[in-house]
Amino acid sequence: MISSLTKTPEQLLDELGITEPSQIKIEAIAYHCQAIILYEPLSGCEANIVGRGDRAIITVDSSALRTRQRFSAGHELGHWMKDRGQVAFGCGREQMDSHWIANNPETRANQFASDLLLPSKLFVPLAKGRPITVETVRDLGRVFEMSLTATAIKLVRFGSFPSMVLYFEDGERKWFIPSGQDLPRLLLWPVKQLDPSTVSARLSSGGIEREGMDDVRTDKWFDVQNANRYYVRESCFATGPGSVVTLLWWEDEKQIIDLQEEEEQNASRRSDWRRED
């Protein structure tokens, strides 16, 4: 018999017969993995896990929002399934908001939570054809009872259109994730600092509250040729003082197509040069 501790989120969901977002009960899934979730006031972290033998207790901050609690519990369950045998984990907002791209236990725990609580099989059909904006993120976040950041990342990765999600702290980029292979990655490298004229910068500095949306010229975001000729739909929400998650959506895909052509030309020029060599 395969131990439940070696299973992937997809296997767990299949095994429990979960076919709708409303059936994703984190407490029941954790129990299935021999972990119990408790809700208690915590200071200094969002959640922690203590494991012994093949059983674990996950404690989640009882004062956090429900969406945050669910994600934190999924994150700790990820540690239980992936990093078992290591010392106990206590995880704060920093771990959950900042670690999405590095290869470390925090990123793996976030990925586990995302695959479990926003499973692609259920998410993709609901995200199909939807605009890559904060409004869609809010809507899908409600359906899956998930935090906006986790939902935004899933929407960019599994949505229908070329887009990018970025995270800024005090105007400085901490990470970004592009949608699939359709984006010319090397050419579309976003700015390190927020341009002060963007709605994300205004949100970051407290000039506006909670969220915003705008159509902006892409030269505010990317240092590429002719960037001022194209527009991108920018929408953003705040996750804390000075922390902002931004979505960029190429509703008009002209820039992507032009850049792809440029990339192809560069590649063929390089191979010509090799032939002459």
Ligand SMILES: [Zn+2]
């Ligand atoms: Zn953690």
